[in-house]
Each structure stands twice: as C-alpha cells, then as structure tokens.
Amino acid sequence: MPSFDLSVLLPYVPEFMRGLQATLLYSVMSVGLAIVIGLAAALARLSDIAPLRWLARGYVDVVRGTPALVQIFFIYFGAPAIGIRLGAPTSAVIALGLNSGGYLAEIFRAGILGVDPGQVEAGRSLGMSRTQTLWRIVLPQAARLVVPSTAGEFTNLVKGTSLLSTISITELTRVAQQVVSVTFRPIEAYLAIAVAYFLINAVVAQGGLWLERALRRGEGLR
Amino acid sequence: MASPMVRLSGIRKSFGAHEVLCGIDLDVAKGTTVAVIGPSGSGKSTLLRCVNHLAPPTSGTVEIDGESVSLGPTASKRQQEAHLNRMRSQVGMVFQRFNLFPHKTALGNVMEGLIAVKRMPRAEAAEAAHAMLKRVDLAGFADAHPVRLSGGQQQRVAIARALVMQPKVMLFDEATSALDPELVDEVLNVMRDLAVGGLTMIVVTHEMHFARDVADQVVFMDQGSVVERGPPEHIFGAPTLERTRSFLKKIIKS
Numbered sequence: 001m002p003s004f005d006l007s008v009l010l011p012y013v014p015e016f017m018r019g020l021q022a023t024l025l026y027s028v029m030s031v032g033l034a035i036v037i038g039l040a041a042a043l044a045r046l047s048d049i050a051p052l053r054w055l056a057r058g059y060v061d062v063v064r065g066t067p068a069l070v071q072i073f074f075i076y077f078g079a080p081a082i083g084i085r086l087g088a089p090t091s092a093v094i095a096l097g098l099n100s101g102g103y104l105a106e107i108f109r110a111g112i113l114g115v116d117p118g119q120v121e122a123g124r125s126l127g128m129s130r131t132q133t134l135w136r137i138v139l140p141q142a143a144r145l146v147v148p149s150t151a152g153e154f155t156n157l158v159k160g161t162s163l164l165s166t167i168s169i170t171e172l173t174r175v176a177q178q179v180v181s182v183t184f185r186p187i188e189a190y191l192a193i194a195v196a197y198f199l200i201n202a203v204v205a206q207g208g209l210w211l212e213r214a215l216r217r218g219e220g221l222r
Numbered sequence: 223m224a225s226p227m228v229r230l231s232g233i234r235k236s237f238g239a240h241e242v243l244c245g246i247d248l249d250v251a252k253g254t255t256v257a258v259i260g261p262s263g264s265g266k267s268t269l270l271r272c273v274n275h276l277a278p279p280t281s282g283t284v285e286i287d288g289e290s291v292s293l294g295p296t297a298s299k300r301q302q303e304a305h306l307n308r309m310r311s312q313v314g315m316v317f318q319r320f321n322l323f324p325h326k327t328a329l330g331n332v333m334e335g336l337i338a339v340k341r342m343p344r345a346e347a348a349e350a351a352h353a354m355l356k357r358v359d360l361a362g363f364a365d366a367h368p369v370r371l372s373g374g375q376q377q378r379v380a381i382a383r384a385l386v387m388q389p390k391v392m393l394f395d396e397a398t399s400a401l402d403p404e405l406v407d408e409v410l411n412v413m414r415d416l417a418v419g420g421l422t423m424i425v426v427t428h429e430m431h432f433a434r435d436v437a438d439q440v441v442f443m444d445q446g447s448v449v450e451r452g453p454p455e456h457i458f459g460a461p462t463l464e465r466t467r468s469f470l471k472k473i474i475k476s
Contacts, residue, residue, distance in 0.1 A: 121276055122321035122380075126335035126387065127311025129303065136338055140325045219324045220367020 006188050012179045019175030020196055026092055026161045026171060027200070031154055033097025038104025043134075045109050056105065063102025069163050071095050076167045092164045100157045107153060111146035112138060144215040151208025155201040162197075172196055225288050227252040227422040228391050233272050233282035235265075242268045244446040245282070250391070250439075255423040257437035257454075259430070261469060265446040266426040267318075270393050273424065274313040275306060286312060287390050311339050314384030314392040318399050320376040322368040328355060328379045329364040335387045354382040358412050374405030378412055391422040398429060430473060434458050442466050 009016070044056035063071070075098075076091040086094070115138050123133035165174035176189040183189070226249040235243040242265045250256050258266045271277035273284055275291055284291040291309045293302045322331050332351035336342040342350070355364055358378040368376050377397060384392060394413065398406045410432050417423055417436045427433055433440050433454060440457040442450045442465075450457065450466045461467050 116321070118317060118319055118321040119323065122315075122317065122323065123334075125274055125276060125310055125313070125315040126383070127307045127309075127339040128335070129307055132338050136334070137323055141323075144325075215325075220327075220369045 004187060005185075006192070008183055008185050009179065009188055009192055012175075012183075015175050015179065016172070016192065016196075019170060019172040019193070022169065022171040023158070023161050023196075024200070026089075026096065026164060026169070027154075027158045029093045030096035030100060030157055030161070033093060034100035034104050034153075034157065037097060037101030038108050041101060041105035042108035042112060045105065046112060060102045060105050063099055064106075068095075068099050068160055069166065071099055072163055072167060088164075088167045088169050092161075092167065092169055096157060096160055096164075099160065100153060103153050103156070104150065107146050107149045108142070111142035114145045115141045141219075144212065144219065147208055147212045147215060151204060151211075154204050154208075158200050158204060159197060224252060226250055227287055228273065228424065229283075229285040230269075230273070231283045231285075233269065233279045233284070235268055235272055235277060236280045242446050243272065243279070246446075246448055248441065248448070250422055250424060252422055253420040254438040255417040255421075255425060255436055256439045256441060257433035258424065258426045258441045258443060259428070259433055259457075259469075259473075260443035260449075264443045266443050267395050269443070270315075270395050270424060270426050273391075273393055274310050274315060276315070307339070311335070311387055312390045314387060314389035316377070316380050316384055316392065316394045316397045318396040320368070320373070320380045320400070322376055322380055322383070324368050327365050327367055328360060328371065328382075331368070331379055332383045332386050335383065340387070350386055351382070354386040355379070357385075358382045359408075372405060373401045374408045377401065377409045381409075381412055381416075385416070391424065392416065394423065394425040394427070396426055396428065398427070428473070430458070430470070442469065444469070 041056045041059055044052045045060070047053055047056075072092070072095040075086070075095045076088060079086045079091065119137050119141065120133055123137040124130075128136065161171055162173035164171055165177060168174075170178075172193045176193045179189045180186045228248070228250040230246055230248040233243055233246040233248075234241065246265075246269055248256070248269075258269065260266050268277055272279045272282075273286075273291075275284070278292070286309060289309065291306065293305045297305070322328075323334060326334065329348065329351050332354055333344075333347040336347035336350060337344065340347075352361070352364060355361055358381055360375060360378055360382070363371060363375060363379075368379070371379065381397075397413065398409050401409065406429070410429060413423070413425065413432070414436050425432070425437065435454075437454050439451060440454050441448055442457060442461075444465055450461060450463050457466065458470065461470065
C-alpha cells in the first residue's frame with residue numbers, strides 16, 4: 001500500500017482544472033434555468049387558474065418524489081426515444097434545472113406567502129395592477145425571505161452535478177474517476193475533488209449570507 | 223343638491239354564509255368628513271374596504287364622483303381590472319397597520335404610486351413626494367426606511383403616500399388604533415388639517431373626540447347595519463336610539 005501522496009496528482013492538474021470549469025459551468029447554467037422554472041412554477045401554484053395550479057403541483061411532486069439520477073437518465077436516454085436529440089450537455093442542464101426548479105418552486109412559494117397580505121392591499125389601493133404589485137412590492141420582499149434556503153438549494157445543485165459523470169460529462173467527479181483508473185490513487189483523487197466541491201459551496205454559502213445582508217440593508221435593517 | 227363625492231347604495235357583503243354588511247346606503251358630500259363609529263365586528267372596516275373594492279361588495283354599488291367603481295358584467299375581465307385600478311388611484315387609503323413598503327425609504331414609499339400608476343418621471347415624482355413629506359412634517363426623514371420610524375411617523379408617511387396621488391376621497395381605517403397613546407395626536411392633527419382643508423374623508427375611528435370635533439356627519443354602525451346617523455352634536459348630544467346611547471356610554475367610560 002503506497003503512502004498518502006498528493007503529488008501523484010500533479011501531472012493531472014490540467015484535467016482537474018477542466019473538470020472544475022465544467023462543474024462550475026453546469027452549476028451556473030442549471031441555477032439560471034432553475035430560478036426561471038422555480039419562479040414560474042411558484043407563481044403557477046399560486047394562480048387563480050386551477051389547471052395551472054395542478055400542473056405545477058404535479059411537476060413539483062414528480063421532481064421531489066423521484067431520484068435526480070433517474071431524472072437525468074430519463075431525459076438523456078428518453079429524449080432520443082421520442083425523436084429529440086439533445087446530447088449530453090443539453091440534457092444535463094435541462095435535467096438539473098428541472099430538478100432544482102422543483103425545490104426552488106416550493107421555497108419561492110413559501111417566500112411569497114410569507115409577505116404580509118397588507119402589502120398587496122397597500123399596492124392595490126394605490127391603483128397598481130396585480131402584476132405591478134407582484135414585481136414591485138411582493139417579490140422584492142419575498143427575495144429576502146428566500147435567500148437562505150435558496151443558497152442551500154444551490155449547494156445541493158453543485159453537488160448534484162457529480163451525477164453528470166454518469167452521462168459521460170467530464171466534470172470533476174468523472175475526471176477523478178479517470179485519474180484513479182490510471183493512477184490507482186482513489187484517496188488522493190477523491191479527496192482533491194471533495195475539497196474542490198467544499199470550496200465552491202463555501203463561496204455559494206458566503207454569497208448567500210452577503211446577499212441576505214445586502215437585502216436587509218435595503219430594508220434599513222442591520 | 224350637488225351629487226355626492228361618494229355614494230354607497232345597497233351595499234351587502236357576505237363571507238360564506240355570514241353576512242357582514244346588510245344593505246348600507248351612504249352619501250358623502252364633497253369636501254365633508256364622515257366618521258364611522260361602532261363596536262368591533264360591526265362591519266365598519268369592511269364597509270371602508272368595499273368603497274375601493276379591496277373587499278368587493280356581494281351586491282350594491284359604489285360611485286366615486288358619479289362614476290361606478292366597478293364596470294358591469296358585460297365588460298371583459300381586462301377592462302374591469304383596468305377600470306378598477308383607475309378608480310382606486312382616485313381613492314386614498316390609510317391602514318391601521320400602516321402597510322408601508324419596508325424595502326423602500328419614506329420617499330420611495332411616497333413616490334411609488336406616482337411612478338407605477340401615474341407613470342410620472344422619477345425627478346418629478348421625487349419633487350412631489352418631498353413636498354408631501356414636508357406637508358406631514360417629515361421633511362427630514364425622506365431617506366429613512368420604515369423600520370427606523372416611529373408608528374406615528376410611519377402613519378404620516380402612509381398618509382403622504384395616499385395623498386400624493388391627489389385622491390378624490392381618503393379612507394382612514396382605524397388609522398390611530400395601532401399607535402402608542404402619545405403618538406396618536408400627531409396623526410390626528412394631520413387628519414384634522416386635511417378635513418379642514420376640504421378633503422372628502424371617510425374615517426373609521428374609535429377616537430370619539432375626533433369624530434365629535436372634525437366630522438360633519440357621524441354614522442353609528444352595529445351588526446352590519448347603520449343604526450343611527452346625523453351631525454355629531456346629534457349623535458353625541460342627543461342620540462335617539464338606546465343602542466347608540468349604550469355604545470357611547472361604554473366607550474366614553476373607558
């Protein structure tokens with residue numbers, strides 16, 4: 001048994017950097033998609049139109065009730081079966097975006113419901129439309145409420161990108177697997193990417209705290 | 223007689239099987255103040271919320287300056303919404319719990335309606351908002367967020383926010399009930415100035431002094447109906463009905 005030695009990874013630093021880049025890129029793109037889907041689904045769940053509510057409810061339940069890995073396989077292998085060729089990168093972003101969007105939908109819905117109904121009444125009594133009241137009054141206040149749980153969901157999503165290794169996307173986890181298969185050094189390789197994930201999520205968590213403080217300042221709170 | 227600024231006709235409001243307003247008729251003449259008094263649960267606040275349809279009446283009509291607040295059922299949903307928004311912009315409302323926008327400064331709160339509803343350019347809106355804050359004696363607090371203000375200051379910002387829209391009528395829903403006792407007068411003084419200045423106002427209040435001194439007409443409500451109405455000297459001096467008398471006795475003792 002060889003002793004612990006991180007320097008065995010040195011020849012593979014370029015591969016790890018490319019993997020890190022891919023992990024970051026898939027995280028950012030999926031987060032963007034998840035925010036859009038999550039907000040749309042949250043608003044649909046609060047809609048006056050019953051079929052919209054049912055649709056959103058069904059989506060959230062399916063996403064939260066099935067494994068992310070199964071969802072990724074379903075989109076990657078399932079789409080060609082109905083004649084859509086997505087390719088791994090597109091499938092990856094759609095699958096992770098849909099998955100995270102389901103969790104964000106519930107976080108956003110709770111945030112919107114957490115805003116005092118008197119705020120809506122104040123907006124409407126000035127003559128603002130429903131849409132104006134939503135965007136100008138309700139959502140800015142809901143944003144502050146949802147920042148902590150949203151940041152938590154982003155860290156989940158960053159970790160979830162490791163599942164993409166199974167559909168041949170060369171992100172951090174897959175790079176580590178490849179390096180292990182030639183070096184036979186699993187401890188060093190997996191420790192290296194564990195640290196990388198941890199650092200990414202430390203930045204995400206700190207960003208969340210920073211944003212929360214900024215929004216609190218925006219309400220005159222310290 | 224000139225047509226009234228506010229005319230409520232046959233206003234009924236039910237929540238489920240429970241009827242909160244049982245057919246209210248009320249005219250408010252231009253430039254006058256009506257005080258609505260009565261025990262809690264009598265439907266006063268609901269009546270006020272029917273005026274701008276925050277609580278749409280189950281039946282009956284509301285007219286502001288001769289124009290119905292809601293369009294008939296023949297209009298499309300979109301037309302109805304647009305009409306309602308336009309009518310609401312002509313009716314100022316002040317809430318018991320202020321309902322200021324916490325993410326905006328005092329100035330931002332007062333500018334909001336001008337920008338969002340009246341589509342006024344920012345600079346112009348800021349100028350009007352500054353003038354209005356000065357009028358409620360808060361010139362130095364333009365940049366303060368609501369959490370930094372006392373209850374009385376918050377309520378005066380709320381009054382400025384409503385007033386800056388140049389409403390045809392102002393509705394006050396127990397505007398001083400959530401205030402510490404020592405802060406009540408600063409808000410009542412602003413309201414008194416507005417009434418004296420000729421604004422049309424409907425004031426739901428527990429402040430009997432204010433109702434007696436400022437209102438042109440006092441309406442006593444109980445259990446969803448208007449029990450008695452008349453000039454303050456009548457209601458407070460020589461109420462005709464036993465229910466009015468016993469309510470006033472209870473309130474003035476406490």
